[in-house]
Amino acid sequence: GQQLNQSPQSMFIQEGEDVSMNCTSSSIFNTWLWYKQDPGEGPVLLIALYKAGELTSNGRLTAQFGITRKDSFLNISASIPSDVGIYFCAGQGGATNKLIFGTGTLLAVQP
Amino acid sequence: SAVISQKPSRDICQRGTSLTIQCQVDSQVTMMFWYRQQPGQSLTLIATANQGSEATYESGFVIDKFPISRPNLTFSTLTVSNMSPEDSSIYLCSVVRPQGFQETQYFGPGTRLLVL
Numbered sequence: 001g002q003q004l005n006q007s008p009q010s011m012f013i014q015e016g017e018d019v020s021m022n023c024t025s026s027s028i029f030n031t032w033l034w035y036k037q038d039p040g041e042g043p044v045l046l047i048a049l050y051k052a053g054e055l056t057s058n059g060r061l062t063a064q065f066g067i068t069r070k071d072s073f074l075n076i077s078a079s080i081p082s083d084v085g086i087y088f089c090a091g092q093g094g095a096t097n098k099l100i101f102g103t104g105t106l107l108a109v110q111p
Numbered sequence: 112s113a114v115i116s117q118k119p120s121r122d123i124c125q126r127g128t129s130l131t132i133q134c135q136v137d138s139q140v141t142m143m144f145w146y147r148q149q150p151g152q153s154l155t156l157i158a159t160a161n162q163g164s165e166a167t168y169e170s171g172f173v174i175d176k177f178p179i180s181r182p183n184l185t186f187s188t189l190t191v192s193n194m195s196p197e198d199s200s201i202y203l204c205s206v207v208r209p210q211g212f213q214e215t216q217y218f219g220p221g222t223r224l225l226v227l
Contacts, residue, residue, distance in 0.1 A: 003153055033216065042115075042203050042218040043154070050213050088153060090216075099144075099205075099216050101153045 006089055006102030013079055014110050021105040022073040023089035029100075030093035032065050032072040037086045037104075046087075047074070069093075079109045113137065113208045115219035123225045124194055131190045132222045134204030139184035142207035145177070148221070149200045157202075160187040194226045 006023045013019060023032070031050055035043035047058050049065035049072060056063055062075045072089055089102035114137035124130050134143065143160040157177055159167040166179035181187045191198050204219040 031213070035218070040223070042201075042221040045215060045217060048210060048213070048215050092216075098156060101155075103153050 004089055004091055004100055004102040006105055008105060009103070010106040010108070012108045012110070015080060017079050019076040019079055019083070019107060020073060021087060021089075022071060023091070023102045024071045025091055025100075026070070027091070027094055027100075028069040029091035030069070030097075031091065032063070033090040033092070033099070034061075034063050034072070034074045035088045035090065037088065039085070043088060076107075079107075081109050081111050083107060084109050113140070113206050113217040115204055115206060115217060117202075117204055117219040117222050119222060120220065121223035121225075123227060126195050126226055128194055129190055129192045130194065130224060131188050132202055132204075134187045134189070134219055136185045136206050140206040140208060141184070143181060143187050144205040144216075145179060145187070145189045146203040146205055146218075147200045148203060154203065157189070160189075191224065194224075196226045199224055199226045 004023045004025050033048050034046045036046050037043045047056050047063040052065055052069045053067050054065040060077045064073055087105045090099045092099050116135045118133045145157040146154045147157050148154050156169050157172045158179055160179050160181040162181045162184055176192050178190045201221040201223050203221045205216055207214050207216050
């Protein structure tokens, strides 16, 4: 099925570093969602964005809905070991209004 | 958020057999979906589970292979029929719930299926 372009594919960082990942699409979306998936679990919603230009924070996480409505980024500040996991962006909109997922970013944090 | 449970959480099955996965939500929801996540991959929508009518399948997925039931607004099942090793995946139930004035999509814990 259709997927969003998400980058980077993986990141290996030291504890305390900041992290940034982004998603881009050729299509316009009305909603951008960011999920985290721990090993052996289902995706957990981190942040939901509903308006172009919207900047939303959830603790050390900050995400923005791009002005063009075709992109979004997620920042994690001062990473900790429990941030390890796979992060997925997801966009929703268009004729079908179905959720389209990014390819995922694997984050590894070394203590 | 939504409390979504799935049964079984994992299973190992023989090729040619079928497995039915259950999804239970803590309160009534209008929209329920089934997704597949193949090893190391992202999530792909299988179908929308419609209450009182046949599920709506995405391209590449058919009812004979993935029959879905939705008898009420809190429960759905997905059957993986005549399994082959290529069906080894995580199968995820998902629902849409209101969040303020918007709607947001939540996922269950997934069912890990290994077909030998």
